[in-house]
Amino acid sequence: MRGPLSLFGEVSILPKPIGYWKNPGFSTLEAFERQALAGALLLCDSSSRVNAQECRLLPATLYLAGAVSSTFDVAWRLHALGQMPPWGGVLASCQREGRGQVRRAWHSPLGNLFVTFRLPESPLFRTQAAAVLVGAILAQGLCRLGYSAGMKWPNDLLSLEGKKVGGILLEERGGVLMVGMGLNLMEAPPPAAMRAEHACPAGVLLPDDDEKHSLAAPFPLWVDLVRECMDIFAAQYAGATLEQAIALAQEQLVWRSQPVELVEEGEGVVQGICLGLGPQGGVLVRTAAGEVCEHTCGQLRLRKG
Numbered sequence: 001m002r003g004p005l006s007l008f009g010e011v012s013i014l015p016k017p018i019g020y021w022k023n024p025g026f027s028t029l030e031a032f033e034r035q036a037l038a039g040a041l042l043l044c045d046s047s048s049r050v051n052a053q054e055c056r057l058l059p060a061t062l063y064l065a066g067a068v069s070s071t072f073d074v075a076w077r078l079h080a081l082g083q084m085p086p087w088g089g090v091l092a093s094c095q096r097e098g099r100g101q102v103r104r105a106w107h108s109p110l111g112n113l114f115v116t117f118r119l120p121e122s123p124l125f126r127t128q129a130a131a132v133l134v135g136a137i138l139a140q141g142l143c144r145l146g147y148s149a150g151m152k153w154p155n156d157l158l159s160l161e162g163k164k165v166g167g168i169l170l171e172e173r174g175g176v177l178m179v180g181m182g183l184n185l186m187e188a189p190p191p192a193a194m195r196a197e198h199a200c201p202a203g204v205l206l207p208d209d210d211e212k213h214s215l216a217a218p219f220p221l222w223v224d225l226v227r228e229c230m231d232i233f234a235a236q237y238a239g240a241t242l243e244q245a246i247a248l249a250q251e252q253l254v255w256r257s258q259p260v261e262l263v264e265e266g267e268g269v270v271q272g273i274c275l276g277l278g279p280q281g282g283v284l285v286r287t288a289a290g291e292v293c294e295h296t297c298g299q300l301r302l303r304k305g
């Protein structure tokens with residue numbers, strides 16, 4: 001089941017179910033060759049636009065799967081088998097039961113990026129701010145790769161045009177944290193598929209340079225993105241205090257100094273100006289009365305009018 005692929009490091013193809021009760025239904029790499037990753041083998045083909053000699057080893061273990069129930073399901077099963085090291089990931093062509101925030105279904109068509117990866121051990125990721133910090137690291141990594149992306153509190157990725165191009169979800173079991181991420185590369189959910197109270201329209205992740213759009217395939221993009229995230233974490237976050245980490249994350253936050261409203265279930269709507277991130281990783285909102293409060297849950301959206 002495990003083994004190297006071409007010039008890359010540990011790339012494992014999951015050809016069949018490995019005993020998980022939901023039966024994720026792993027497929028062979030053929031799904032990626034045809035349409036799912038639209039370029040997964042591009043880096044291995046010396047005749048392609050990207051020469052094989054230019055390839056670099058994968059920075060972390062990666063499992064490739066076809067259609068699965070959820071990349072979370074696969075990742076947790078691999079963890080139970082002792083085969084999910086820190087930063088190790090599961091990349092799937094599509095998900096049948098992709099999940100988003102508060103167990104909402106996640107639109108998971110072929111061509112978009114669906115991955116679950118394991119976070120390294122860090123005191124920062126044992127705080128309430130974990131999702132915000134991860135979102136900021138991912139947004140910064142995308143910016144380094146030439147994509148204009150920002151982090152919308154608490155766990156969405158937005159384009160500069162204000163469209164949601166991705167989302168993250170954290171799951172914890174026994175002290176281990178997994179991050180699930182979806183990125184819209186080829187297709188965004190249609191308006192009719194969005195929930196009525198959605199904070200912003202959906203969009204597709206586009207690079208600043210339109211000529212690079214053809215290279216925005218899940219496999220090569222994830223290889224580059226996880227490398228950037230590992231570097232950002234090691235260089236900026238690994239030795240930081242929570243206060244320092246939140247200050248770093250705030251640089252990726254969208255809607256700072258803009259009028260917003262926060263919808264808290266059972267608490268109503270709070271309107272005010274977004275001041276940034278609070279000490280616990282919540283969002284700071286200053287109301288018209290001048291009261292500043294850190295909110296650690298709820299849905300944030302721009303205020304109309």
